[in-house]
Structure formats: C-alpha cells, structure tokens
Amino acid sequence: MLKYFVGRILQLIxxxxxxxxxxxxxxxxxxxxxxTAMISPDQLSSITLEEMEAMRESLGLNxxxxxxxxxxxxxxxxxxxxxxxxxxSPISQIIQNLLPATLKLTFAALIISTIIGLIFGIISAIKSxxxxxxxxxxxxVIGISMPxxxxxxxxxxxxxxxxxxxPAQGRTDYGLSAIESLKFLVLPACSLGLVxxxxxxxxxxxxxxxxxxxxxxxxxxxxxLPEWKVYFKHVFRNSLMPISVLLCLRLPMMIGGSxxxxxxxxxxxxxxxxxxxxxxxxxxxxxxxxxLLSIVSLLASVLIDMITALLDPRVRLGGDIGGGK
Numbered sequence: 001m002l003k004y005f006v007g008r009i010l011q012l013i014x015x016x017x018x019x020x021x022x023x024x025x026x027x028x029x030x031x032x033x034x035x036t037a038m039i040s041p042d043q044l045s046s047i048t049l050e051e052m053e054a055m056r057e058s059l060g061l062n063x064x065x066x067x068x069x070x071x072x073x074x075x076x077x078x079x080x081x082x083x084x085x086x087x088x089s090p091i092s093q094i095i096q097n098l099l100p101a102t103l104k105l106t107f108a109a110l111i112i113s114t115i116i117g118l119i120f121g122i123i124s125a126i127k128s129x130x131x132x133x134x135x136x137x138x139x140x141v142i143g144i145s146m147p148x149x150x151x152x153x154x155x156x157x158x159x160x161x162x163x164x165x166x167p168a169q170g171r172t173d174y175g176l177s178a179i180e181s182l183k184f185l186v187l188p189a190c191s192l193g194l195v196x197x198x199x200x201x202x203x204x205x206x207x208x209x210x211x212x213x214x215x216x217x218x219x220x221x222x223x224x225l226p227e228w229k230v231y232f233k234h235v236f237r238n239s240l241m242p243i244s245v246l247l248c249l250r251l252p253m254m255i256g257g258s259x260x261x262x263x264x265x266x267x268x269x270x271x272x273x274x275x276x277x278x279x280x281x282x283x284x285x286x287x288x289x290x291x292l293l294s295i296v297s298l299l300a301s302v303l304i305d306m307i308t309a310l311l312d313p314r315v316r317l318g319g320d321i322g323g324g325k
Contacts, residue, residue, distance in 0.1 A: 005309075008302050015298055017073070023291045024069045026283075082284045084277070091288050094273065099292075102269035105262070106254050108185055109193035114247065116197040121204025126231060128209060136201060143198025152191035152264040159187060169266035188265045192258060196250050203246050207239040214238075241308060248304040252297040 047055070056062060063071075075081075081091035124136040160168035166187050211217060212235055220230050259271035266272070270289055277285040 005306060008305050012298055012302060016295060019294045019298075020073050020076070020291060021069055023287045023294075024072055025065075026287055026290075028065065076288075081288050084282050084285045091285050094285065095270070095288070095292070098268060098270045098273050101267070102255065102258055102262070102271060105185065105189055105192065105258055105267065105269060106251070108189035109196070109254055109258075110247070110251065111193075112189055113193035113196035113200060113250075116193070117200025118204055118243075120197075121201040122208065122231070122236065124201065124205040125208035125212070125235075128205070133205075136205070140198045140202045143194055144202070146195065147260075148192055148195055149260045149264050151194055152188065152261050155187050155191050156264065184267070188258075188261045188267050191264075192254060192261045196254060199250070200243070200246060204239065204243055207242050208235050211235045211238050244307045245304050248300050248307065251300045251303075252293065255293060255296055 079092050081095070083090055084094060087094075120136050120139075124133045127133050156168060159165045166183050208231075217230060217235060225233075255271075258269060259274055261267070262269045262272035263275055270292075274286065274289045276282075277289070
C-alpha cells in the first residue's frame with residue numbers, strides 16, 4: 001500500500017515539471033520584457049537602459065531557454081514568483097492573501113454539495129420509481145443544466161437584494177465573529193455547490209441501483225437482514241468508489257468554477273484576481289495561477305487513485321489477485 005502511494009506521488013514530479021515548462025513557454029511568448037516581471041515597478045522607474053542590459057546579463061536572461069527554465073523553476077520552488085506588473089506586489093504575497101479564501105469557498109461548496117447530493121441520492125435510490133424519485137430527478141436535471149453564475153445571480157437577487165438575509169458583495173474576515181463572516185460565504189458556496197449536488201444526487205442514485213442488482217445484496221436480503229442494513233452496509237458502502245471518484249474529479253472543476261462565482265459575488269479570491277489579471281494583461285500572475293490550478297488537477301487525480309486503491313485492493317496489487325504470484 002505505502003509503496004503504491006509513494007510511487008503515485010513520485011509520478012507527479014515529472015508531470016509538474018512538464019506543466020511548468022508549458023507555463024514558462026507561455027510566459028516567454030507573452031508580450032513584454034521578462035525583466036519587468038522580476039523587478040518591482042518602483043525600482044524599474046529609476047533604472048537606465050544600460051543598467052537594464054547589465055541586469056539582463058547578470059540575471060542570465062540571455063542564456064538558452066532551457067537554462068532559464070530550470071532557473072525559473074528553482075526560484076518558483078523557493079517561493080520567488082516574480083512581481084505583478086500591474087500592482088507591483090510580489091505574486092507570492094498575492095497568492096498567500098487570496099488562495100485561502102478560494103480554498104475556503106471551494107471546500108465549503110464541496111461539503112454542501114456532498115451532504116445534499118448523498119442524502120437525496122440515497123433517498124431516490126431507496127424510493128426508486130416513486131413520486132419522490134421523480135421529483136428528485138427533475139430537480140437534478142434542472143440543477144445540472146444551470147451554470148453556476150446563473151444560480152449565483154438568482155440567489156443574489158432573492159436572498160441578498162430582496163430578502164436581505166445575506167450581504168450581496170464582498171468578503172471580510174476582519175473585525176467580525178466567525179458566524180458573521182460566514183454570511184459572506186453562504187451564497188457563493190451554495191451557488192457553487194448546488195450544481196455538483198445535482199450531479200452527485202443522480203450519480204449516487206444510479207450507483208446504488210446498480211449495486212442493488214448484485215447477487216450479494218440478494219443473498220443479504222435472503223438472510224433476513226433489515227432493509228436499512230442492506231442499503232447502508234452492503235449497497236451504499238459498495239457504491240462509494242464511483243461516488244468518491246466523482247467528488248475528486250469535481251474538485252478542480254469547482255476551483256475553476258469559483259472564478260465566475262467570485263466575480264458575481266465580489267468575493268476576493270484567486271478566481272476574481274485571475275480575471276482582473278487577464279483584463280489587465282498581467283501575464284506573469286495569470287501564468288502562475290494557471291500553474292497552481294494545473295497542480296490542483298494533478299493532485300485530484302492522485303487522490304482519485306489513492307481512494308480507488310483503498311476501496312479496491314486489485315488496483316494497488318496490479319491485478320495479481322487470482323493471477324500468478
């Protein structure tokens with residue numbers, strides 16, 4: 001088990017290096033001088049052209065691209081991401097200030113969607129082909145069909161503007177209690193999580209109905225086990241693997257979806273800052289954020305493999321079960 005997990009984590013290293021190379025090439029092709037992305041704009045205004053050329057030579061910007069790539073990668077691993085050419089702030093400081101807010105929004109949406117999706121999915125499976133199942137199916141189809149920003153706008157109009165239960169815009173954790181600060185999180189997290197909840201509800205229902213037709217479930221019922229034990233001990237537990245895969249696959253998609261949701265609610269996070277950087281041609285910041293999002297996708301993929309290996313021993317044993325050794 002440990003050997004399998006270590007092997008999967010080690011496989012991330014070359015993949016991250018390749019993604020970093022793609023990002024670096026994009027940075028090289030972006031308009032502007034790479035030197036301006038490495039120096040604070042305040043310092044840049046007082047530097048002459050001769051000094052710029054000397055700095056270019058001392059920093060190795062005239063070296064071959066592959067040499068500059070590994071130098072950039074090492075600096076990136078050290079936390080030196082350069083400067084935002086728009087605000088002049090270090091990119092590492094921008095990421096440090098905004099990334100926790102996006103992670104909080106994403107995981108809050110993931111928790112909301114998991115609770116709602118699993119509860120209604122289990123009920124739909126238990127009450128299959130009933131009026132409850134039909135209503136859940138309709139709600140699920142509607143939820144899957146609507147994009148996050150549309151749900152966010154509707155939630156904004158109803159709960160923030162009309163009912164005034166929650167603030168319409170902004171995010172703050174300063175000077176407020178934990179409960180008061182949650183008011184800024186509820187609407188964007190629910191808007192982001194409802195789409196996943198609808199998909200998870202349908203997926204949970206179908207996965208459980210598929211397991212219900214297995215022979216071991218029929219055997220459990222033939223032994224006289226209570227229905228609740230059949231559903232939760234045999235059916236739901238054996239449906240966890242595809243459900244867990246769906247949740248892990250949606251994690252990077254939710255972080256990507258937060259880009260629009262943060263913009264709708266004026267929520268200060270990585271997503272809204274990414275749109276601002278794109279509009280302001282802040283290529284250095286854009287590419288660093290894209291690199292981080294790509295790494296999150298890779299980590300989600302590894303997490304899927306780990307969960308699958310924990311739930312199915314055949315995965316981590318490489319198919320040796322019943323084979324030869």
